[in-house]
Amino acid sequence: MKKWKKIFALAVFALAVTLAAKSNTAAAAQITGVKQTDASTGSVKISWDAALASERYVVEVSDDMKNWYPKEDTSSTETRLAGLTAGKTYYVRVTGYKDWSIVLDKGILVNEASIPVDVVTVPEVKNISVAQSEAFTNSFSVKFSGAEDSGANFYQVYLNDTVVGESDSPVISVSGSFLPGSKYWCETYACRRSSSGFVAKGSAVYSYYKTLSEKLGINSFHISNMLWNINVAYFDVVNSNDVDGYQMQFLNAAGKEKKTFTQTSPDFRVENFMLGTFYQYRARTFVECGSEKVYSEWSGCRYIGIPKKVAVKKGSSLKINWGKVSGASKFVVKVSTSQNSGYKTVKTVSADKRSVTVKKFKNKKIQKTKRYYIRIYAQAVVGGKTVTTELPWEGSC
Numbered sequence: 001m002k003k004w005k006k007i008f009a010l011a012v013f014a015l016a017v018t019l020a021a022k023s024n025t026a027a028a029a030q031i032t033g034v035k036q037t038d039a040s041t042g043s044v045k046i047s048w049d050a051a052l053a054s055e056r057y058v059v060e061v062s063d064d065m066k067n068w069y070p071k072e073d074t075s076s077t078e079t080r081l082a083g084l085t086a087g088k089t090y091y092v093r094v095t096g097y098k099d100w101s102i103v104l105d106k107g108i109l110v111n112e113a114s115i116p117v118d119v120v121t122v123p124e125v126k127n128i129s130v131a132q133s134e135a136f137t138n139s140f141s142v143k144f145s146g147a148e149d150s151g152a153n154f155y156q157v158y159l160n161d162t163v164v165g166e167s168d169s170p171v172i173s174v175s176g177s178f179l180p181g182s183k184y185w186c187e188t189y190a191c192r193r194s195s196s197g198f199v200a201k202g203s204a205v206y207s208y209y210k211t212l213s214e215k216l217g218i219n220s221f222h223i224s225n226m227l228w229n230i231n232v233a234y235f236d237v238v239n240s241n242d243v244d245g246y247q248m249q250f251l252n253a254a255g256k257e258k259k260t261f262t263q264t265s266p267d268f269r270v271e272n273f274m275l276g277t278f279y280q281y282r283a284r285t286f287v288e289c290g291s292e293k294v295y296s297e298w299s300g301c302r303y304i305g306i307p308k309k310v311a312v313k314k315g316s317s318l319k320i321n322w323g324k325v326s327g328a329s330k331f332v333v334k335v336s337t338s339q340n341s342g343y344k345t346v347k348t349v350s351a352d353k354r355s356v357t358v359k360k361f362k363n364k365k366i367q368k369t370k371r372y373y374i375r376i377y378a379q380a381v382v383g384g385k386t387v388t389t390e391l392p393w394e395g396s397c
Helices: 003-027
Strands: 037-038 044-047 056-062 071-076 078-081 089-101 106-111 117-120 130-136 139-143 156-157 162-167 171-175 183-193 199-201 205-210 221-227 232-237 244-253 255-265 267-271 278-289 294-295 302-305 310-314 316-320 330-336 344-350 355-356 373-382 386-387 395-396
Touching: 037 117, 044 089, 044 302, 071 078, 089 316, 130 205, 130 278, 139 156, 139 183, 139 205, 156 199, 162 171, 171 373, 205 221, 221 302, 232 244, 232 278, 302 373, 310 395, 316 330, 316 373, 330 355, 344 355, 355 395
Parallel strands: none
Antiparallel strands: 037 044, 044 078, 056 071, 056 089, 089 106, 089 117, 130 139, 139 171, 156 162, 156 183, 183 199, 183 205, 221 232, 232 267, 244 255, 244 278, 278 294, 278 302, 310 316, 316 355, 330 344, 330 373, 373 386, 373 395
């Protein structure tokens, strides 16, 4: 009988040792899977893996990884930590307890504190502005201003709920399947990102962003009307792209810039400028990026040269005299008896000889009672080639 008592005592002792070992093992295990799941300007939400031995979890917070203070205790495996500062990084760790006393606010430690994890709050974005800073034919850039004191350290641009640009810098290059001369409705976010990759996004700012149009074709712009008597010319740019404005530039025959017009409308009115000089002119579009304009490539050039004054006398001949056109190399004079067709070249003269006398037209003498229509075309040498004005001087007698 004594032998059996001795065996029973040894068994109880062994069981006690085993249970103590298991208890120490449980106490040594850390809480795992701590991660951030949500954020606001003043709070963060975290979750972690359940620990079988733990009945209560204590969440501690630190802002320097040295000084920790308990923030929450809960029986759940997730909690929201409130009362935090916007745009800031904190560190959290979770410890597991059993036999928790609400009165004493403590219990028996069964799971060691988790590895500290950094969490972030949403930046304060009310003083942040967003604007387009660059434009290209297939991409654009977005700049966040006023973010220095917000706590933002990460920036994102979304299009149709898809991230199309993100950066640690407040200037983001946005690229993708963008078409030239188009606008895109995007949402932008100033954020704070943790080292684990969680992004706490501020309020969205919505705006259109534009790509540059491609180089305008030579047929996309032209002179549409000329009022000779008051020296006013009208030019049109035909463009279906989404742009903020247009620029038209006039150069002399040698390529020196003479005048540039910049405006939001595609219809240009040019006063007291066109007559007396042979011009090359070209056009381009622009996109406004903040206070700056970003321009597309210049188009090719069209040409126009019109004399200031023309005098025509009709008797037994047509005597035509005109003023100088600076930069012109020669003039071609055409005549017709119909206003809109049938013009024939009657004379080609050098630039320094600005008068012609026409005694016959189509092998017939000039008739005093017949109306003749006259066009004078200026020509110039540009880039080694002879080019002709698209709009001649026109008159009749």
